[in-house]
Amino acid sequence: MARRRVVAITGATGSIGYSISAHIARGELYGDGVPVHMVLMDLEPHKPRLVSMRMELEDCASPLLERVDVTTDPRAAFCDAEAVFLVGAAPRRAGMERRDLLARNAAIFREHGQAMRDVGSCDAKLLVVGNPVNTNAYVLARYAPNIQRENVTGLLRLDYNRALQYVSSCHNVNPRLVDRLAVWGNHSTTVFPDLRYITVGGLPVQHASVCCIETGLVSHVRARGAEVIGLRGSSSALSAAVAAVEHMRDWINGTEREWTSMAVQSTGWYGVPDGIVFGVPVRCIGRGSYDVVTGIEFDGAAHDMLRATIAELVSERNEASGILCA
Numbered sequence: 001m002a003r004r005r006v007v008a009i010t011g012a013t014g015s016i017g018y019s020i021s022a023h024i025a026r027g028e029l030y031g032d033g034v035p036v037h038m039v040l041m042d043l044e045p046h047k048p049r050l051v052s053m054r055m056e057l058e059d060c061a062s063p064l065l066e067r068v069d070v071t072t073d074p075r076a077a078f079c080d081a082e083a084v085f086l087v088g089a090a091p092r093r094a095g096m097e098r099r100d101l102l103a104r105n106a107a108i109f110r111e112h113g114q115a116m117r118d119v120g121s122c123d124a125k126l127l128v129v130g131n132p133v134n135t136n137a138y139v140l141a142r143y144a145p146n147i148q149r150e151n152v153t154g155l156l157r158l159d160y161n162r163a164l165q166y167v168s169s170c171h172n173v174n175p176r177l178v179d180r181l182a183v184w185g186n187h188s189t190t191v192f193p194d195l196r197y198i199t200v201g202g203l204p205v206q207h208a209s210v211c212c213i214e215t216g217l218v219s220h221v222r223a224r225g226a227e228v229i230g231l232r233g234s235s236s237a238l239s240a241a242v243a244a245v246e247h248m249r250d251w252i253n254g255t256e257r258e259w260t261s262m263a264v265q266s267t268g269w270y271g272v273p274d275g276i277v278f279g280v281p282v283r284c285i286g287r288g289s290y291d292v293v294t295g296i297e298f299d300g301a302a303h304d305m306l307r308a309t310i311a312e313l314v315s316e317r318n319e320a321s322g323i324l325c326a
């Protein structure tokens, strides 16, 4: 049997963490034959829920789940972890200003970054799910300089999956057949789903057809999260958990798909300032590696959308940095 892998989840008892744990227990992250040791972390008041969650996971009798630990200490959660889902975040409450949300989460991700710096393995794979995703990941990376920079990532996969489903239904094909879809920028209302290079069944798609779908696609992806909140009363959880597991699974194992999208730390590509965590198309090439797809050109509306989402992230980064320095 393969070596046991240690996976940590923060905010584990929340809607998304709870759902992620079930997928991992069923072997959907590392695949069949790879045993898993799960470490569930949440705040002190949720200790009874953590214990009940461990009981439920044990009751799944999963052949791959060797051990479950629960903790309220991020250091204990991160010390042996090879993959970390950072879901725990402060929610937006009624009447809360955006700046207050950014400040509360910057403090959480600073603390988690410092814990990673103190005890984390430099090649642990980190996926930030808690909002504001991109800026939380930026803060995390800043306080965990020991972690390899390509190993701090943020979840854009839900936006990607939403776009993939929309495009597949427009073409009346299975989502498996659509490739080279790109999702750029911030996980927010400036996200830019980009169809310009898509292939369906391995073939390029006629420009006219792309254009007519594109207008609907951008507003669909940007509005989808709010629509779910409007109907459900809370943010997407089931689809976010699936997206988080797919992001990590493709990163670890690779994928046959040519492109997928992840938020990763910029090294200056596409005019994105160094260090900002930005959604880009990537090739997941297996053995825990990915390459950013470079060389894509932008003009007209695509250029404007790219600039707008970069500007939003620069402003968030400046705001978070100002808060953390105060």
Ligand SMILES: NC(=O)c1ccc[n+]([C@@H]2O[C@H](COP(=O)([O-])OP(=O)(O)OC[C@H]3O[C@@H](n4cnc5c(N)ncnc54)[C@H](O)[C@@H]3O)[C@@H](O)[C@H]2O)c1
Binding pocket: 010, 011, 012, 013, 014, 015, 016, 017, 041, 042, 043, 046, 087, 088, 089, 090, 091, 108, 128, 129, 130, 131, 132, 133, 155, 156, 158, 159, 187, 234, 235, 236, 237, 240
């Ligand atoms: N990136 C995406 O695509 C995407 C999609 C949906 C939701 N989200 C975000 O994911 C986050 C979690 O969503 P949810 O529905 O699970 O929320 P939730 O409120 O159900 O759970 C959040 C959990 O985080 C915990 N938490 C808060 N502060 C913590 C800390 N300092 N350390 C550890 N745990 C802490 C809470 O106790 C709670 O259990 C939210 O920020 C949400 O906006 C992201």
